[in-house]
Amino acid sequence: MKAKGFTTAILHSDRAGGIEHGSLHKPVHNSITFEHASAADIAAVFQGKQAGFTYGRQINPTVVALEKKLSLMEDGLATCCFATGMAAISATFLALLKAGDHLVSSAFLFGNTNSVFNTFKNFGIEVTFVDATDAQNVEAALQPNTRAVFVETIANPCTQIADLAAIGQLCTARGLLYVVDNTMTSPWNFRPKAVGAHLVINSLSKYICGHGNALGGSVTETGLFDWSRFPNLIEGYKTGAASNWGLTQIKKKGLRDMGATLAPEAAHHIAIGAETLPLRQQRAADNAARLAAWFAAQPAIARVFHPSLASHPQHARARELFRNFGGLMAIELKPEVDCFKFLDALELAVLASNLGDNRTLVIPVAHTIYAEMGPVRRAEMGIADGTVRISVGIEDADDLIADFEQALAKAG
Numbered sequence: 483m484k485a486k487g488f489t490t491a492i493l494h495s496d497r498a499g500g501i502e503h504g505s506l507h508k509p510v511h512n513s514i515t516f517e518h519a520s521a522a523d524i525a526a527v528f529q530g531k532q533a534g535f536t537y538g539r540q541i542n543p544t545v546v547a548l549e550k551k552l553s554l555m556e557d558g559l560a561t562c563c564f565a566t567g568m569a570a571i572s573a574t575f576l577a578l579l580k581a582g583d584h585l586v587s588s589a590f591l592f593g594n595t596n597s598v599f600n601t602f603k604n605f606g607i608e609v610t611f612v613d614a615t616d617a618q619n620v621e622a623a624l625q626p627n628t629r630a631v632f633v634e635t636i637a638n639p640c641t642q643i644a645d646l647a648a649i650g651q652l653c654t655a656r657g658l659l660y661v662v663d664n665t666m667t668s669p670w671n672f673r674p675k676a677v678g679a680h681l682v683i684n685s686l687s688k689y690i691c692g693h694g695n696a697l698g699g700s701v702t703e704t705g706l707f708d709w710s711r712f713p714n715l716i717e718g719y720k721t722g723a724a725s726n727w728g729l730t731q732i733k734k735k736g737l738r739d740m741g742a743t744l745a746p747e748a749a750h751h752i753a754i755g756a757e758t759l760p761l762r763q764q765r766a767a768d769n770a771a772r773l774a775a776w777f778a779a780q781p782a783i784a785r786v787f788h789p790s791l792a793s794h795p796q797h798a799r800a801r802e803l804f805r806n807f808g809g810l811m812a813i814e815l816k817p818e819v820d821c822f823k824f825l826d827a828l829e830l831a832v833l834a835s836n837l838g839d840n841r842t843l844v845i846p847v848a849h850t851i852y853a854e855m856g857p858v859r860r861a862e863m864g865i866a867d868g869t870v871r872i873s874v875g876i877e878d879a880d881d882l883i884a885d886f887e888q889a890l891a892k893a894g
């Protein structure tokens with residue numbers, strides 16, 4: 483049968499595995515341990531010789547169903563879920579890198595990713611941050627001990643787009659592990675596998691869940707990496723096809739040993755949210771493009787950051803690689819506009835962190851999520867004191883424009 487479309491595949495993926503009692507979606511399994519029929523069975527399951535469930539920190543039926551859905555979404559081989567997106571990022575690199583290794587990362591990063599990469603330096607892992615909108619900067623930073631390259635698709639908050647395809651070619655040519663954080667685009671808008679990514683990370687807390695009611699993270703193995711060339715793998719994990727070895731080590735070291743397990747209840751919320759990912763993400767992106775065009779015409783606004791604008795430095799790249807221009811944007815208010823007064827005047831847009839929620843969320847980034855980073859790193863990332871990030875929701879666009887219009891009028 484022909485491969486199913488994105489939404490059909492997600493909606494029906496639980497049924498494909500057979501669901502208890504004819505349920506239409508996988509139920510929440512809260513049991514943390516699982517009974518085995520015989521001593522031989524429990525031994526075979528624990529030794530990985532037979533499929534089955536061991537202990538809830540490592541594996542759970544509700545989470546496995548979500549992992550299958552995520553593998554379908556990313557067109558990957560297999561997926562491992564975590565309690566949060568940050569857990570997925572930390573566990574992936576802590577499981578795969580060791581002291582003396584070097585990581586090249588985009589400088590345009592989610593704030594907590596930037597923070598944890600700096601923590602890695604305490605453990606002897608070198609990290610170089612580069613402007614990844616040009617693959618030449620990544621190439622120039624490579625060292626003999628470089629093991630991996632990490633980028634986000636569309637960066638937060640100023641929407642820089644990494645040179646995704648050229649970095650993929652570079653990593654392929656050099657045999658380097660290419661890890662892409664796809665949170666901002668979501669697998670509906672973009673599949674990093676298409677540009678040669680080896681591991682795809684998603685914060686499930688954002689567009690994939692969408693309703694702001696569950697935290698989660700995931701790592702998907704695309705099957706494109708030859709793990710037999712990767713030096714840090716434990717011999718005992720090199721069983722079966724080499725394309726799976728990396729995820730095996732992430733599951734054993736990153737999930738089982740470090741223990742940031744996705745709760746079954748959260749997995750269920752995320753799986754339900756994922757059913758409507760294409761509808762929600764597309765609507766948010768359409769709203770964002772309308773808002774970006776509107777803001778660009780307002781005299782109180784110094785700059786508008788959204789890939790839909792022809793003036794965006796990577797507009798052509800976004801058009802080429804992505805299905806839409808994304809639901810995240812930022813505006814920089816002119817210095818004479820009182821940023822806090824503007825935000826306090828908003829009636830519909832919600833003052834909150836998080837992104838990819840159904841509701842439109844706004845946040846003054848220099849004063850909040852990027853406060854700890856300091857003025858120097860902020861300036862490098864293009865963040866001014868008057869920069870407001872807008873995670874555009876799925877409201878009616880006219881209502882959003884009316885809200886921003888009245889707030890700008892009040893802020894002078």
Ligand SMILES: *Cc1c(COP(=O)(O)O)cnc(C)c1O
Pocket residue numbers: 566567568569592595634638663665666685686687688697698699837
């Ligand atoms: C939110 C986010 C994360 C972290 O995800 P959590 O689920 O909040 O831990 C990582 N990367 C990006 C790009 C994000 O937006």
